[in-house]
Amino acid sequence: MASGTFSRRVTAADIAKSLGVSRATVGFVLNNTPGQTISEGTRSRVLAEAERLGYRPHTAAQALARGRSRVVLLVLPDWPIEYSMGRNIEEASLALEEAGYSLVTYTRHDSSRTRPLWETLNPDVVMGMLPFAAADVESMRASGVPHILPSPDVPPSWEQGASVTVGPSLQVQHLVELGHRRLGFAASSDPRLSKLVEARSAAVRAEAARKGLPEVAELAVGIGDTSAAAGAVATWRADEVTAVVAYNDDVAAMVAGAAIRSGVSVPSELAIIGHDDSPLAGMFVPSLTSVHLDDAGFGRQLAAIALHAAEGLPLPDADPAFAARVVRREST
Template identity: 45%
Template sequence: MQRVTSADVARRAGVSRATVSYVLNDTPGQSISPGTRSRVLAAAAGLGYAPSAAARALRTGRSDVVLCLLPDWPIGDAVGELLGNLSTELARAGRTFVVHPGSPADRPVAELWKAITPAAVLAFAGFSGDELDAMRAAGVALVVALLDPPGELIPQQPAGRRQAEHLTRAGHRRLGYAYPDDDRLRIFAEPRLAGVRAHTATEPHVQTVPLDPAAAAEAVRRWHAAGITGVCAYNDQVALAVLAGVRRAGLSAPGDLAVIGVDDIPAARLAVPALTTVTTDQRRLAAHLAATVLAAAGGRPGPPPPGDDLVRVIVRDSV
C-alpha cells in the first residue's frame, strides 16, 4: 500500500496542497475559511493521513522525537514507571518518545539516531566522545547520560543515603549491604552503595545476595555472626530475598535483622513482615526530565534539580 500524501488530501478536499499544509500545520497569517478548514480536516481523517516526521523535520529544521536508549539490563518496576510517565509528559508537549532497548553490539548508536533524527537522545549509560561530537554536530539539542555523575539526572546516591539514615535512626550502628548478583545492575548498585557508605561511621558489610532463599540464608548467617543488625538492600527484590533468608536461617526480622529495600514494588507491602523501603516520586522525576529536554530543544536553560523530598522512606514492619 502506498502512503497517503498531502496531495491525496488536497484532491479529496478540492483545494491546493499549500492550503492543506496551512491547515494541518495551523500556519498563522493565512485567511482560510472555516468551511475549507473543515473539508481539509475531514479529508485527512477520512484518508487516515499522517504527516511524515522526517519531512516535518526537514521542513522545520527540528524533530519532535526524543530517543531513549536502554542498556541491556532488566527493566524493573521503577524504570518502567519512569518511562511511562516521561512518555506522557513529552506527549503533552507534542513530542514523540521512542524507547530502544538493547546494547550497541546489537545495533550501533549512530544507526539509531541517524534513522529517526531525534531532538534529544537520552541514555542511562554514557557515550563515547566521538558519539557525542557526531550527535551535537547533527543538531541533536540534548545528549545526556542519565546516570553519569556529576550531572546525573536520575540520582541514585540519595536512595542509599535514605536507607542508612533510617536504619541508624532506628538504632542500628553496624550495617550490611545486600548487593545484586547481576553485574549489569552495577550502574545502579554502586552509587546506592556509595550513598550508604556516606552515612555510616563504619564500612558496611557488603555481600552479594542472589534471588535464592538458601543462598540468601548463608548471607544472613554471615551478617548475624558479624554482629550486623540492619541491612540495606540494593532493591526490593533483593530485600525480599534477604527476608526469605532470615526465615530460612531461623531468625526474625526486624528482631534479629532489620531490612530496608528500594523502589516500593507491589510485593513489598505483601511481604511478611511488610518491607520498609525507599521510593522515588517517579511522576515528579519524569516531569523534571521532560522539562529539561524541552528547555534544551528550545535553547533555554534547564530547570533547577528537584528537592531532597523526591526520595523518601516508606515505613513498614521490617525495620
C-alpha cells in the same frame, strides 16, 4: 463502504484543492507559521476542512522537510530495569506527547550486530540512564543526532543528582531512627548493575558517615543465589550488624529469605530495608520496608530535560519532583 475503499491518505494539497487556496496557505494555517498574516475567514475554513477530511500530517515528510523528527529515543540499559522505570517512562511519554514529541524506548542489546536504532530513526534527542560509551556517542554524532543526554561534553550528569542519592539517604535515616547503628549494605552481584549499585552504596556510606555510624559492611548478593545470601546473613550476624540496607527490593527479599531460612528473625534480629517499593515489597512475608520514589515526577523531569535540549524550554527549577519517602512495613 465508506471505510472499505483503500483511500489514499489525506494530504495538505487535498485541503488546498478542496478549498481553492494554495498549499502554502494551508501549511501556514496548520503550523501557525509566525510572520504570516492569514485572514480569520481563511484560517477557520482551512481548519474546518482539515478536520472534515481527517487530515493527518505525514510525519516522514515533515521530518524530511524540517530536518527534525520530533522523536525522543530513550535508550534503556541491558540490565533488568527497576520496577518504577516503567511508570517513569509512561509519564515521560505522556508529557512529551503533549509537546508534540514521540518517546520511543529502545533496549540496547550489545550482542546485536544490527545497527542501533538511532541510526535508523533519526531522533532529535537520544537519552540514556548513564553516560554513553564513546563509540556510541561517535555513532550518534555520525548519524546526525542533534542532542545527546546526558551530554558527553559535560561530565557531571543529571542522573548523578538527587534522584540517586535521596533514596539511600532515607534508608539510612530510617534505620538510625529505629536505633540501629551497625549497618550492612546488600549490593547486587549483577555486573550490569555495578554502576548504580556503586552510586547507591556510596550514598549510603556518605549518609552513615554523616550520622556518625561505624563503617557499613557491604556484601554482594546475587538474585537467585540463595547460598550467597545465607553466607552474607551469617557474616553480618557475626559482625553484629542489626540492620541491612538493600540495593533494591529484590536484593532485600533475597536477604530476608535467607535470614528466615537460617532461623534469624526479621526484623527483631535483623532489620531490612529495600528500595523502589516494588509490588514484591508488599507481597513478601514479612512485608518489606522500602523507599517509594515519585515515578510520575521523575518521568516528567525526564521529559522536561528532553524538551529543554530540543527546544530550549526552561527546566523546572529544583526538584520537589524527586520526592521520595520511606514506606514502613514489617521488615524494620
